[in-house]
Amino acid sequence: MFKIFKLFTIGGKIEIPPFLFDQEKNISARIILSEDYEGTITRDFGFIIAVVDVLNVGMGIIIPGNANTFHEVEFTILTFKPIVSEVVEGTVVEIVDFGSFIRLGPLDGLVHVSQICDDYISYEQVGNRFIGKETGKILEVNDQVRAKIIAVSLGTGRSGKLGLILHLSGSTSL
Structure with missing residues (x-):
């Protein structure tokens, strides 16, 4: 680790x-x-x-x-200092139609909608959440999740970007 x-x-x-x-x-x-x-x-x-x-x-x-x-x-x-391939735990802080933002310590990482789970998912704007079509799994704000860092872009100054994936092999929950 x-x-x-x-x-x-x-x-x-x-x-x-x-x-x-x-x-x-x-x-x-x-x-x-x-x-x-x-x-x-x-x-x-x-x-x-x-x-x-x-x-x-x-x-x-x-x-x-x-x-x-x-x-x-x-x-x-x-x-x-986030490291690619590191598995981290965080909190869902925002859900938008293209994905969700996960708070990892001082930074937020983006999980694109295609990286949330292996199921087809739909975005529910009214409930501000994602729902798996086959599994019925739900991802919403304040959920605790485990994610893998797949991309790190540390600029300089006060901005940086993290790309995350939620559907880890062997994972049974969002």
């Missing part, structure tokens, strides 16, 4: 503005790092969920004409 959630210790540079000078350096650094990193996606780390700890904040450098101080920092982040 793969580890989708991981901790990494990384380094970087930050600018601390004057309005944070009355805080301890670690607290100011954590505020800046949280704003800069949390909720972003990188190819190396995946989705950065949280800045867990600030380990070291270097001595500040002052540049003439700039009110901010500049610091080298070392900190720990908690990340979510």
